[in-house]
Each structure stands twice: as C-alpha cells, then as structure tokens.
Amino acid sequence: MTDVNVSDAGWLSRDEMDAARERLPILYVDAVPVRVDEQGIVTKVGLLLRLGEDGQVKRALVSGRVLYHERVRSALLRNLEKDLGPLALPRVPPSPQPFTIAEYFPTPGVTPFHDPRQHAVSLAYVVPVEGDCAPQQDALELTWFTPLEVREPGVLAELANGQGTLLLQALASLGV
Amino acid sequence: MTDVNVSDAGWLSRDEMDAARERLPILYVDAVPVRVDEQGIVTKVGLLLRLGEDGQVKRALVSGRVLYHERVRSALLRNLEKDLGPLALPRVPPSPQPFTIAEYFPTPGVTPFHDPRQHAVSLAYVVPVEGDCAPQQDALELTWFTPLEVREPGVLAELANGQGTLLLQALASLGV
Amino acid sequence: MTDVNVSDAGWLSRDEMDAARERLPILYVDAVPVRVDEQGIVTKVGLLLRLGEDGQVKRALVSGRVLYHERVRSALLRNLEKDLGPLALPRVPPSPQPFTIAEYFPTPGVTPFHDPRQHAVSLAYVVPVEGDCAPQQDALELTWFTPLEVREPGVLAELANGQGTLLLQALASLGV
Amino acid sequence: MTDVNVSDAGWLSRDEMDAARERLPILYVDAVPVRVDEQGIVTKVGLLLRLGEDGQVKRALVSGRVLYHERVRSALLRNLEKDLGPLALPRVPPSPQPFTIAEYFPTPGVTPFHDPRQHAVSLAYVVPVEGDCAPQQDALELTWFTPLEVREPGVLAELANGQGTLLLQALASLGV
Numbered sequence: 078m079t080d081v082n083v084s085d086a087g088w089l090s091r092d093e094m095d096a097a098r099e100r101l102p103i104l105y106v107d108a109v110p111v112r113v114d115e116q117g118i119v120t121k122v123g124l125l126l127r128l129g130e131d132g133q134v135k136r137a138l139v140s141g142r143v144l145y146h147e148r149v150r151s152a153l154l155r156n157l158e159k160d161l162g163p164l165a166l167p168r169v170p171p172s173p174q175p176f177t178i179a180e181y182f183p184t185p186g187v188t189p190f191h192d193p194r195q196h197a198v199s200l201a202y203v204v205p206v207e208g209d210c211a212p213q214q215d216a217l218e219l220t221w222f223t224p225l226e227v228r229e230p231g232v233l234a235e236l237a238n239g240q241g242t243l244l245l246q247a248l249a250s251l252g253v
Numbered sequence: 254m255t256d257v258n259v260s261d262a263g264w265l266s267r268d269e270m271d272a273a274r275e276r277l278p279i280l281y282v283d284a285v286p287v288r289v290d291e292q293g294i295v296t297k298v299g300l301l302l303r304l305g306e307d308g309q310v311k312r313a314l315v316s317g318r319v320l321y322h323e324r325v326r327s328a329l330l331r332n333l334e335k336d337l338g339p340l341a342l343p344r345v346p347p348s349p350q351p352f353t354i355a356e357y358f359p360t361p362g363v364t365p366f367h368d369p370r371q372h373a374v375s376l377a378y379v380v381p382v383e384g385d386c387a388p389q390q391d392a393l394e395l396t397w398f399t400p401l402e403v404r405e406p407g408v409l410a411e412l413a414n415g416q417g418t419l420l421l422q423a424l425a426s427l428g429v
Numbered sequence: 430m431t432d433v434n435v436s437d438a439g440w441l442s443r444d445e446m447d448a449a450r451e452r453l454p455i456l457y458v459d460a461v462p463v464r465v466d467e468q469g470i471v472t473k474v475g476l477l478l479r480l481g482e483d484g485q486v487k488r489a490l491v492s493g494r495v496l497y498h499e500r501v502r503s504a505l506l507r508n509l510e511k512d513l514g515p516l517a518l519p520r521v522p523p524s525p526q527p528f529t530i531a532e533y534f535p536t537p538g539v540t541p542f543h544d545p546r547q548h549a550v551s552l553a554y555v556v557p558v559e560g561d562c563a564p565q566q567d568a569l570e571l572t573w574f575t576p577l578e579v580r581e582p583g584v585l586a587e588l589a590n591g592q593g594t595l596l597l598q599a600l601a602s603l604g605v
Numbered sequence: 606m607t608d609v610n611v612s613d614a615g616w617l618s619r620d621e622m623d624a625a626r627e628r629l630p631i632l633y634v635d636a637v638p639v640r641v642d643e644q645g646i647v648t649k650v651g652l653l654l655r656l657g658e659d660g661q662v663k664r665a666l667v668s669g670r671v672l673y674h675e676r677v678r679s680a681l682l683r684n685l686e687k688d689l690g691p692l693a694l695p696r697v698p699p700s701p702q703p704f705t706i707a708e709y710f711p712t713p714g715v716t717p718f719h720d721p722r723q724h725a726v727s728l729a730y731v732v733p734v735e736g737d738c739a740p741q742q743d744a745l746e747l748t749w750f751t752p753l754e755v756r757e758p759g760v761l762a763e764l765a766n767g768q769g770t771l772l773l774q775a776l777a778s779l780g781v
Binding site for chain 1: 617621625627628629630631632671672673674675676677701702703704705706708710711712715716724726728
C-alpha cells in the first residue's frame, strides 16, 4: 500500500498495522446487539460465534477498528454490517456518549480487558437491531439469548478477552 | 375518588392533586422527539405548539406526570402518544438513564427550570419517532426543525418554563 | 401541619405521607458511598447496617426522600449526612445525570426493586466520601468492602429491596 | 527510537508519529477543569491561554494524547499535571464514561471539531480541581470564569478547533 486517500483510508499494510499496534493505542468500537420490544425493553441479546486466530471457537460481541477519517457511528454501522449482514437494520443511538469504554491491554490484569495483539481502547454501545441477521465472514453464527440466559456463567465464560465483563456492564446500563 | 387500584392509579381528584403539589416533588418525564437518519444522526427536532392555561400559545416539549404504579418508560410512551397521537412509533431508548434531570421549582431562579404550579423533577430523554405524528388534545401542532433552526433565539424564546435550556442540553448530549 | 415554608417543606404528617404513598410515585435518591485513590479508582464501597422496621438487621445503601422545594443534590447531601455523620465530606458529582434510576414498586417482580410501603423512583449516584464516617440514627454501622468483596453473593444477599442489583449496576458503571 | 518498552511506550519519533497521524485515528482526552463548591455545584470553569504552533495565542481546554500502554485515567492526570502543574489536585471522576466524545477531523465541517494535523477522537471529561494551578510548558495562563462568563460569545470565539462547542456540551452535561 503506497498511497492513502479518504476512500481507502485506514487500510494499512499488515506490517504497518503491526508497527502501529506496538506504539499507539488503537481505537475500537464494541457493540452489543439487542432486540427490544415496543416499550424499548431489551428482550434478547445477540452473541456471535467466531473462529479465532488460534482456531478456537469463541463467543464475541460485534467489535472492530475505527478507520482513519471514519466517524465513530460509521464504524459502528460498518462493523455491525460486517458481522450481522446487510439486512440487520441496526439502530445506532443518536447520542455519541458510550455506556462505557473498555481498555484492552496487551498485558493481562491491568484492566478486566485483554488483547494479546495490541493496546485497544473501545467505545462501547448497545445497539437495537430490527432486521434479519446473517453472520458474515469469520462470524459463524449469531445466537439470541434472553437477558437472563446470557448472564449464565457458562455463556459468559465463552466470551474471550474480558468481553463477559463488558456484556455485564451493558446489561447493568440497561437496568436488567 | 374513594378507592385506588392499579388500573386507575394516579388519578387523584383535583383537590388531592393540588394538596400533593404543595407538599411533595412530583415526578415527571420530558421527551425531546427527534427524527434520525439511517446512521442515527438527528435530522429534525419536534416542538409542540400548546395552548397554555393562561390562553397563551407556547412551544413545548412532550412532558407529563409519572402515575402511581406506572413504569417510567410506560409514562414516556403514554405522554408521547397523548401529544403525538397513536401512530407516532416512538423508540424509547433501552437504557433507563436520562440524559439529565430537570428540577422545576415553583420559585423562579433556583434552577433554570420553573413551574408556577408545583415542584416537579423530570427525567429527560431524547426519543426518536418514526411514524406519523398528529398532535392531540391541547397540543395544537407539531413542528419539525433542523438542529440548526431549533437553536435560534427566536425559537428558544417561545419555550416556556426553562424548556429552552432543556432543549439545548438535549442537543448538547447528541453532539450537535 | 398547617403551613408549609421552605424550612419545614416536605414534612408531612404521618397520615398525609401515608395517603400520598398510595397515590403518587415518591421521589428518592440512592447513594453508593465509595473511597477513591488519587487516580479516582474506587478502592472501597461502603454499606450501612441498618435496623429495619421489622426488627431485622439489613445492609443498605444511603437512601432517602427528596423533600418539597429541595434540590436533588441537597437531598443527596442531607441523606449522606444523616447516615454517615457530619464529617463524612461527601463529594457529590457536579453532573446531575444519575448513573441509573431505580423504580421500587410495591408489587414485587415488576422491576428488580421492591418497596412494600410505596412506589418510589430513585435517582442513583456514586458519591466519593473523603472524611470520617460515623453512622447516625437508625444506621448501626458502616462497613467498607473492596469492590471484589462487595460483590460476593453473601454480601449482596444481605441487601434488601433489590439494592444488591443497584449496587452491581453502580459497580458496572465504574468499570469494576 | 528502536525499542519500545512500557516505560517509554508511546514516545514515537516525530517522523513515526507523523506517519501514524496520516493513517489512524489518534486517541485523545479532553478535560474541562472546574472549581466546585461543597454541594458539587460548578462555580468556575478554567481555560488555558496557549501559544499555538502558528504563534497565535488561543484559549484551550486541557487536552492530550493517550500513550501506548497508558490507562485513560492516567492520561487525564498526566495531561492535567502537564498543563496545570503538580499541585492542582485534580479529582478524576470514578466512572470511565466520558460525557461525550469529540471527533476532530483534519477536514473541516465533518463534525464541529477540527484538527488540521490529524484525525483525533477524544474522550471528554469534566474534572474538579481543588489545588493551586500553575500553568506549565506551552500554557501561558489559566483563567477561571464563572459558568455565565465562560459562555459569552467573545470567550467562546477564542477557543480553537471547535472546543467552544465542546465547552458548551460540558456545561450542558452539568445542568448549567
């Protein structure tokens, strides 16, 4: 990759991205997809089943980088579409205030969040989705859980990198 | 009114309500109705034109009491339907956290908010509405403004009781 | 009680208060007292040991009514002083936005929060306290727990009326 | 710079930083320093007078990068100390949730925020400071304004890069 313009901005070569990951915190977004009823009460929480780089199957939230010259809400939509497909109809909240930020450190134990590849700081949002979800790319499956089911220790344990903690923080912010 | 049950809870006689208003803070909800685009960006803000008790026409947010044994989100929906009609399709946010609280005092100047009738504490929310709005009851009209138009001094001045300040706080929470 | 002014505002006779409690949601504040280090990280969470009306000893958050013509932040300070004593030096946050609202219903099961006496809606805040705490009145003791200790099931179970859930929501909002 | 470890992490050579700034959004923190009274009410807002790279004197909020392997709250404290001196005693809020995020784009007009050097995404916090402030380094002076004074158009116009908008959003989040 020799030139960067707005349309392909943020696409670094693998080497360049690896170099940046050793020097700078990388900006991410995390989204917790939910189904809501007509009162706005969360009835279901969606978790992806994803094939990790180590070949292990893990549950995960929708998550991804914010690219150069990309707005945070565009990054949310792009990552939701990447994982849930083009017909998911996500309703990104009008306020840019995240319910929390998750600081993923390469060193375990600094925070509840861990990412062996990098220091990532993620803006976390709950996003109602109204359409049909079809997992894409490295997402094998999307499973909907009730708020009660999703907080079962067995389910939380399948979330890697501390995302079980992030999910519980999302549920707490929803009052459930 | 001699007996209270869940179905008519909160309906006090005029005398009883007047007595309560002199003794207790009354719980309200305020809603700022907005139109959003497919990215969740607010494109329009809705203001009611309402006939006040003094016969004056004023602009207003959607606002109303929380009744006995009524959930806050139900109160939001009921008051939105009362003012915007049954086809407005409001999307009450899944999180119960208000973007602010507005404390309306009977004495002017204690806070930016004033209500000569009572001490009201209002939980304030921004609510996207997707359907057709038809003002009801004492609401004469609903006007949609762009975020730029709605913050013009002339428009803000038409909002009574400090709701111009609340509207600006809502816009600030939306990042616009 | 024949006249109300600002100084005794909100002091209803027992009968009047009982009547109001059957007709209107009553506005409360809940405060989670915390110790923070110089980085603002929560190191301890304080729980009261309180003698309930039923003679049972229970753990509790700082909690109380907002009085007529009283600001929410004044109600927070008054209730903190009532329970923690005059030297607690609470740092009420500058923003009025609560981290959540807790809706206590007289009917169990409507929300996670329950109050057999009334329908109360509580604005919930985390409040760092810097001074010496000395439990007052019906508060028998204040115990400081680490964030890890306080979320042990045995401790959470000693909190009545769903305040264990509220405590977990507070911890989640703190990122711990 | 040939090796990176935790202690010097985030210190890139000028060339490397320039390269990163053309490829990735850079993570920042913005802090609005305030004085609060014993009720937590904001009485003063602090603005820096800073000498810009273009030799112009401008007002500014406390602002700076989050470094590699640095926690967001440590970055807040480091940048506050850098600008306000070591005796400022900032009280970083216990919750990591920013009141908003500010997206500074190199292209003007995408958002209210603009930074000709880079695409920066900033987590914005209000931080009470209790000690003595002594501007450091390129900060020439710190001036305390009342909330009323600071929103005068003349003052807001002296803030560059859209920070006048961010300041108004901070004030709105404080309810003033």
